[in-house]
Amino acid sequence: MAEVADENEVVDFAKETRVVVLNTKTNRDVTFKVSWTTTLQAVWDASYGKFNPAEHKDADDKFQCEHAGADLTPYLGLTLRQTKEQHICPARKYQIVGGTGGA
Amino acid sequence: MANANETPVPDPARGGEALERDLPLALKGRTLEEAGWCRIDGLTLCVPLWSPSADFFLLRLQFHCYPEWPPSAQFVNPITKDYKLGDDDRWLPNIEAPHLRVHPNYNDQKRQLICNSTTLEFYDLRHSVEARHVWDPERHNFNHTLFTITEAMRLYYRGRQG
Numbered sequence: 001m002a003e004v005a006d007e008n009e010v011v012d013f014a015k016e017t018r019v020v021v022l023n024t025k026t027n028r029d030v031t032f033k034v035s036w037t038t039t040l041q042a043v044w045d046a047s048y049g050k051f052n053p054a055e056h057k058d059a060d061d062k063f064q065c066e067h068a069g070a071d072l073t074p075y076l077g078l079t080l081r082q083t084k085e086q087h088i089c090p091a092r093k094y095q096i097v098g099g100t101g102g103a
Numbered sequence: 104m105a106n107a108n109e110t111p112v113p114d115p116a117r118g119g120e121a122l123e124r125d126l127p128l129a130l131k132g133r134t135l136e137e138a139g140w141c142r143i144d145g146l147t148l149c150v151p152l153w154s155p156s157a158d159f160f161l162l163r164l165q166f167h168c169y170p171e172w173p174p175s176a177q178f179v180n181p182i183t184k185d186y187k188l189g190d191d192d193r194w195l196p197n198i199e200a201p202h203l204r205v206h207p208n209y210n211d212q213k214r215q216l217i218c219n220s221t222t223l224e225f226y227d228l229r230h231s232v233e234a235r236h237v238w239d240p241e242r243h244n245f246n247h248t249l250f251t252i253t254e255a256m257r258l259y260y261r262g263r264q265g
Contacts, residue, residue: 027128027246054241069254098243100251101236102219103204 011036013081021047022066022095023055040083041076043094060099065089069097107232111168111223118166119145125170125244143184152196152253154260160196162252168223170240173248176222177215178205186215192265200259203251207264219255221248 011017016033021043023029030050034043044063048055063072067089075088083089122145130138141149148164163184165175180191188208195205195215202219209216209228216224220236221243 024250025242025247026244027131027250052241054239058235060235069257097250097254098247099236100202100220100247101232102202102225102230103200 011084017080017092019043019080020066020093021050022093023047023051024095025098026051034080036081036084037079039077039079040072040094043080044076044096047094047096058098062097062099064095064097066093066095067091069095107226107229107237109226111172111227113167114171115146115167117171118169121170122146122148122166122245125246128244129246129249149179149184150249152256154196154256156260156262158196158260158263160194160256162249164245164248165223166245170244172226173221173223173238173243174245175224176217176248176252177224178217188213188215193263195264196256197261197264198255198259199261200255203255203259205264217252219248219251221251 013036016035018031018033020029020031028051030047032046032050034046040063045057048057063076064070065072070089072089072094075083078086078088080092135142139151143149146166150162150164152160152162154160161179161181161184163177163179167175177186178195179186180194186194192207195207198205204218206216206218208214209218212228214224214228216228218230219225220232220238225232
């Protein structure tokens, strides 16, 4: 599904914005509000506690944009305001992908 | 939690219950028909997958040992819904991911192996696994299996086998 981003969205950066994080290990998602000054890293970290008590970050978990699975590692230090201004994952729908082994 | 040194033990009653519990999560509001999936019996799902070049494959998931262990995952002949070594190799995708490959006859044991820690066969065939990748039913459900295989197909597909 294509990511929907409203380029004409009127944003008050003093208010909070809604983010959605999907955990692909279970297909559960959580929605919560954070300030525009929150970094992507902080959004990622905060999401784990919202799934279930057993959930935690594994060393090889990845944080991606839900749209096309684009890797967000280079942008984790950016605030949500900066990601909006730079058109990075503009719908603010993210996903956690767990590491697996084999081959 | 699965133990890499143990043989998976079937518990069909529990597997069926867990599938009923987790299926709505995987479908996200769709019906089986809308998703294009089929449920052959209480413990078996078939999920169609397409490669980036639109080659069609059918993934069969079985839940006899679920949720303590991951689902069995096999690519199957879409007519028979089964895999027969030597006859059905063309229904296997060649996936060359660092963490997932599809072996038509793993270690000459006459069994297909989708070689990844999110499949039952991986443990049944005693493949080595790092502790952090071992299946954990408290934190994983079969969507982990499905997502892992789908993404490997999307990113590392190299054509059909056979």
